[in-house]
Amino acid sequence: MTTVVRPPAPAAPAPAPSLADHLRAYLSRVRGGEMGSLPAILGIVVLVVGFSIAKPDSFPTPFNFGNLLAQSAVYMVVAMGLIFVLLIGEIDLSAGWASGVAAAVMTVLLSGKHVNSYVAILVGIVTGTVIGVVLGFLVAKLRVPSFVVTLAGFLALQGVLLLLVHEGEQILISDQNVLAINNKNMPVWLGWVFYALAVGAFSALQLARNARRARRGLVREPAALVAFRIAGVAVLGGVGVYELSIDRSQTIFSSVTGVPIVVPIVVILLAALTFVLKRTRYGLHLYALGGNTEASRRAGLPIDRLKISAFAICSTLAAIGGIIQASRDNSVTGNSGGANLLLFAVGAAVIGGTSLFGGRGRIIDAVLGGFVMGIIGNGMGLLSAKNWQRFVVTGLVLLAAAAVDALARRRSSATGLR
Amino acid sequence: MTTANSAAPPLLEARGIYKSFGPVQVLRDVDFSIYAGQVTALVGDNGAGKSTLVKCIAGSHGYDAGELRFEGRPVTVHSPRDAAELGIEIVYQDLALCDNLDIVQNMFLGRERRSGLVLDDATMEELAAQTLVSLAVRTVSSVRQRVGALSGGQRQTVAIAKAVLWNSRVVILDEPTAALGVAQTLQVLEIVRRLADNGHAVVLISHNMNDVFAVSDRIAALYLGRMVAQVRASDVTHAQVVELITAGRSGALGLPPETETATGFEGNGVEL
Numbered sequence: 001m002t003t004v005v006r007p008p009a010p011a012a013p014a015p016a017p018s019l020a021d022h023l024r025a026y027l028s029r030v031r032g033g034e035m036g037s038l039p040a041i042l043g044i045v046v047l048v049v050g051f052s053i054a055k056p057d058s059f060p061t062p063f064n065f066g067n068l069l070a071q072s073a074v075y076m077v078v079a080m081g082l083i084f085v086l087l088i089g090e091i092d093l094s095a096g097w098a099s100g101v102a103a104a105v106m107t108v109l110l111s112g113k114h115v116n117s118y119v120a121i122l123v124g125i126v127t128g129t130v131i132g133v134v135l136g137f138l139v140a141k142l143r144v145p146s147f148v149v150t151l152a153g154f155l156a157l158q159g160v161l162l163l164l165v166h167e168g169e170q171i172l173i174s175d176q177n178v179l180a181i182n183n184k185n186m187p188v189w190l191g192w193v194f195y196a197l198a199v200g201a202f203s204a205l206q207l208a209r210n211a212r213r214a215r216r217g218l219v220r221e222p223a224a225l226v227a228f229r230i231a232g233v234a235v236l237g238g239v240g241v242y243e244l245s246i247d248r249s250q251t252i253f254s255s256v257t258g259v260p261i262v263v264p265i266v267v268i269l270l271a272a273l274t275f276v277l278k279r280t281r282y283g284l285h286l287y288a289l290g291g292n293t294e295a296s297r298r299a300g301l302p303i304d305r306l307k308i309s310a311f312a313i314c315s316t317l318a319a320i321g322g323i324i325q326a327s328r329d330n331s332v333t334g335n336s337g338g339a340n341l342l343l344f345a346v347g348a349a350v351i352g353g354t355s356l357f358g359g360r361g362r363i364i365d366a367v368l369g370g371f372v373m374g375i376i377g378n379g380m381g382l383l384s385a386k387n388w389q390r391f392v393v394t395g396l397v398l399l400a401a402a403a404v405d406a407l408a409r410r411r412s413s414a415t416g417l418r
Numbered sequence: 419m420t421t422a423n424s425a426a427p428p429l430l431e432a433r434g435i436y437k438s439f440g441p442v443q444v445l446r447d448v449d450f451s452i453y454a455g456q457v458t459a460l461v462g463d464n465g466a467g468k469s470t471l472v473k474c475i476a477g478s479h480g481y482d483a484g485e486l487r488f489e490g491r492p493v494t495v496h497s498p499r500d501a502a503e504l505g506i507e508i509v510y511q512d513l514a515l516c517d518n519l520d521i522v523q524n525m526f527l528g529r530e531r532r533s534g535l536v537l538d539d540a541t542m543e544e545l546a547a548q549t550l551v552s553l554a555v556r557t558v559s560s561v562r563q564r565v566g567a568l569s570g571g572q573r574q575t576v577a578i579a580k581a582v583l584w585n586s587r588v589v590i591l592d593e594p595t596a597a598l599g600v601a602q603t604l605q606v607l608e609i610v611r612r613l614a615d616n617g618h619a620v621v622l623i624s625h626n627m628n629d630v631f632a633v634s635d636r637i638a639a640l641y642l643g644r645m646v647a648q649v650r651a652s653d654v655t656h657a658q659v660v661e662l663i664t665a666g667r668s669g670a671l672g673l674p675p676e677t678e679t680a681t682g683f684e685g686n687g688v689e690l
Contacts, residue, residue, distance in 0.1 A: 216540045219560065279536045284519075288527055291516035298514050299528030359518035 019222045039404055040352045040368035047372065051379035058382050062248035065240075066260055070182050072374025073262040074325045078345035079352070079366035080273055081317025084310040086349055087277075088290045089358025090139060090146035093342060094131070094153030098315045099322025100337025101157050102128040104164035106323055107332040110175045117177040121323060128319025129312050131157065136311030140304040146311075161334060168334040173326060181265070182327040185258030188245045194264050195241045201271075203230045262324060266367065269317070273363045286310060290358030321345075340394050344373045347394075350401040357409060373397070427490055429454040429619045430475065430506070430588055435484035437470055444470045445481070448645045450638060452588060457610060457620045459630040459651070462640030463663050468623050471640065472590045476508040477501035505587035511596065513577040517566030521558065522546040524565050525580045549579050552616060553609050571602025578609055582618065589613055590621040595629050607633050627656050641666035646673055 030038060051059040058064060078095055085092045106124030109115040115123075131153070138149045165171055173179060186194065206226050213220040241259055249256040277283035289296045289306050296303060318337075325341070326332050350356060351372050352365025376397060380390055428451035437445040445467050452458050462468045473479040475486065477495040486493050488504050495501050501508075515524050522539070525546045531538040546561045555575055558568070565576060574594050581589050591610065595603040611633045614620045624630050630637060631651060638648045639662035646666045647654075654671070661668035 212540060216544065218540060218543055219562070281530045281532060281537055284523060284527075284530065284537065287518060288516045288523075291518035292514065294512070295514035295516050295524075295527065301528055359516070 019224045022222065022225055035404075035408055036353050037364065037368050038353075039401075040365070040372055043351060043372040044368070044375065047375040047379065051375065051382070055379070055382045059379060062243050062246050063250055063256070064378065064382070065243055066185070066248055066256070068374055068378045069260050070262055070328055071378055072370045073182065073260075073266050074321045074328070074341065075344045075348045075373045076266050076367050076370030077269060077324060078318050078321035078341060079348035079370050080269060080363055081314035081321070082345055082349050083354050083361045083363060083366055084286065084317075085146070085314045086290075086346075086354050086356060087286050087358060087361050088307060088310050089293075090307070090310070091150060091346075091356075092135065092146065092153075092311060092314050092318075093150040094135065094157055095150075095314060095318040095345060096337045096339075096342030097154055097157035097161060098128055098131045098337070099318040099325065099341065100161045100332070100335075101131065101164065101322075102319030103322035103326035103336055104161055104171070104332045106178070107171050107173055107326060108164055110173060110178065111171055117175045120175070121178065124323050125316060125319045128315040128317075128322070131319075132312035132315030133308060135315065136308030139311065140307035158338070161336065165332060165334050165336075170331050170333045172331045178323070178327050179330060180261060180327070182260070182262050182324050183330075185244070185256065185260050186264070188258050191241050191245060191259035194259065194267075195237055198267055199230075199234045199237060202233055206230055265320075265324070269320075270363055270367055277363060282306075282309075287359060290360075340377075340390075343394055343398050344377070345370075347398045347401050348373045350405050351397075355409065356402060356405050369401075426453060428452055428487075429489060431487040431490075432471070432475060433485050433487065435471065435474060436482045437467075437474060437479065438482060444643050445474070446643045448484070448640070448643070449648070450475075450645060451648060452619045452621055453636070454587070454619045455614055455617050456635035457614045457622055457633050458636045458638055459622045459624060459634035460638050460640065461624065461627075461630060461659060461663055465642075466640040466663075467643045468640055469592065472508060472592065472621060472623065475501070475588075476506055476590060478508075502584070505585060506590070507581035507584065507586040507588070508590040509574075509577045509581050509592065509594065511592045511594075513573055515565045515573060515577060518564065520564050521561045521568075521576050524576060525549070525583055527580075529584070545583065546579070549583050550575075553579060553582070553612050555579070555609065557605055569602060570598050571605045574598065574602075574606050575609055578606075578613070582613060582616075586618065588619045588621070590623070592623045593625065594622070595624065595626060603629065627659060630659070631656065639663055639672070641673070644673065647671045 029036075048060070078099060082092060082095055102124040105127045106120045109120040109123060110117065135146075135149055135153055138144050139146045162168065185191075206229060210220045210223075210226055244259045245257055247255045247257050277286065285296070285301050285306055288299070288301060289303060293303070321341075322337050326336060329336070348369030349361065349366055350369065352362075352367070352369030354361030354365045354369075376393065377390075380393060385393070430452040432448060432450040435445050435448040435450070436443075448467070448471060450460075450471060460468050460472070470479060474481045475495070477498045477500050480496065486495055493500075493504060495504070495506075498508075516527065519527070522543050526542050531541050531545075533541075543561055550558060550561065553575070557572055558575065565573060568576065578589070578591065578594070594606050594610065598606060607629060610620060610622060614633075614635070622630070622634060634651045636648065637651050637654065637659060639646050639659065641662065644666070647662050647668075649671065654668075658668040658671065662672050666673045
């Protein structure tokens with residue numbers, strides 16, 4: 001017996017949304033608490049304007065811009081790793097000390113054993129991977145909460161670091177390759193070549209994606225939006241590379257020009273990890289796991305393997321961050337990777353738009369948020385802030401970021417947009 | 419015990435199913451037939467064994483005795499995977515959707531299409547859209563919407579579409595309208611009907627007699643772990659079905675008077 005009215009045949013597919021539709025959809029998402037990169041971009045603008053007014057002679061200079069990139073790079077790379085763990089709804093409190101241990105392993109190999117610099121760097125990075133696999137195994141297989149596992153890691157790795165540096169010695173790095181990572185710049189021409197390659201690849205991917213969807217008759221983005229996005233990347237990147245191509249030396253005896261070597265490292269990591277999260281099945285499964293564990297289980301996803309791999313990636317990137325920091329410091333001490341690094345990196349991810357509750361986050365969040373954290377650290381340094389002030393400000397910034405995240409979540413559940 | 423005569427043989431048939439949890443006998447000698455192209459409503463009071471029966475069919479529970487026949491041949495279903503291979507999909511009440519993923523991603527979760535290393539988004543989007551069109555879903559404007567932004571009825575629709583994406587033959591729906599408003603209930607019932615019209619064998623577990631009579635071809639009533647009637651929906655009235663649910667018998671239908679074991683279910687908890 002059938003009393004339900006049969007619906008008519010489905011209508012023709014909806015027309016492609018216009019630029020105005022996209023803008024409206026974006027605004028309604030923002031109102032619904034899904035702010036994406038907005039807080040980070042606003043933060044960058046406010047901080048740059050504020051510090052430029054407070055320190056007009058030292059903050060908005062090409063020299064300081066180069067410095068700022070070098071300082072931010074560490075936060076960015078560590079935050080990229082943390083995003084993998086945050087995405088699945090876990091936390092890694094030990095990432096800071098893991099970065100210190102990895103850097104110390106590399107440094108000990110370089111100074112004591114005179115190992116080839118590339119081998120030493122590789123061993124340092126693998127050290128991070130091993131730490132991550134152990135943490136992930138404990139979380140996934142023994143079901144110990146990640147908060148506890150990584151808090152234990154936080155203490156234990158601090159101990160391992162002290163062991164490696166003989167209870168607090170400073171081990172200097174003299175290897176030129178390692179020092180170059182975060183102290184040297186690319187030649188000006190290479191900077192422009194890299195810029196051209198990066199912008200070209202970005203445009204090609206954007207255009208190819210839209211062309212592919214158009215060929216299949218699927219809804220595609222308006223051409224104006226794509227053009228705007230490509231132009232934005234090209235202009236911002238171009239201004240940056242141009243600024244860095246000016247001699248920013250502060251003495252007349254030397255010249256400092258070119259894009260810092262860390263910049264291509266960060267850009268390549270950004271592209272590769274974004275690809276993993278957005279375009280591969282593995283990345284999709286991480287989002288699913290963070291969104292609904294039960295649904296992931298019923299869908300037959302390899303949950304334990306996903307968890308272990310997320311922690312492994314997190315600690316691996318922490319190790320890369322640690323090596324970048326050690327290069328900048330020219331040394332490793334018992335405090336490498338300690339202090340604010342972890343909190344700055346978590347703050348960077350969250351300010352960028354990654355949720356502490358799992359299921360939401362992008363790699364670009366780490367870059368934008370890392371910039372915010374870098375500017376705060378850099379600006380307070382220029383203002384010669386006292387240590388207590390730095391700690392208080394760091395704490396407040398982290399709290400603000402977490403509050404924005406929690407508010408976004410509440411707002412989105414209130415409007416049903418989650 | 420009355421069984422409606424249907425021309426075609428059943429697609430899936432359970433015979434003499436027994437199932438107990440420890441000392442509690444949940445299912446006793448249950449026969450249950452499901453036909454392709456028909457909606458079979460499975461009704462019964464709380465604790466009558468509806469969920470247990472469908473979980474036995476879908477491989478989530480083992481059964482103690484009895485046999486399952488699929489297209490007339492005996493089959494063994496020991497796990498949800500066995501059931502999925504036969505084309506039996508179950509949509510649980512909690513739906514199990516990821517709010518942070520879009521409709522396409524949810525529908526293909528765990529069985530994504532890939533071209534080389536990367537996800538084949540375009541193909542998956544096309545297939546998802548086709549599936550929704552085949553169900554005549556008009557309430558979803560874009561398959562790239564995040565599921566968290568959907569209404570309850572739309573979410574139910576996505577969960578059903580996910581179940582039929584896999585060339586499934588049997589779709590079991592556990593109280594799909596329980597949490598929905600009037601308009602959304604109607605939308606979901608339309609889809610349930612369309613599933614059957616597309617040739618699926620549909621099992622609809624429901625407490626709501628209006629829903630049952632709106633879309634069902636056949637009604638199977640469980641009473642205290644026994645199948646007391648499998649009848650054509652057009653052969654019975656609301657009142658008879660309610661009697662079957664609450665007392666296990668209604669006139670000539672249901673348990674014979676002498677085997678009636680319990681009274682005391684006088685319509686409590688049954689929505690009319």
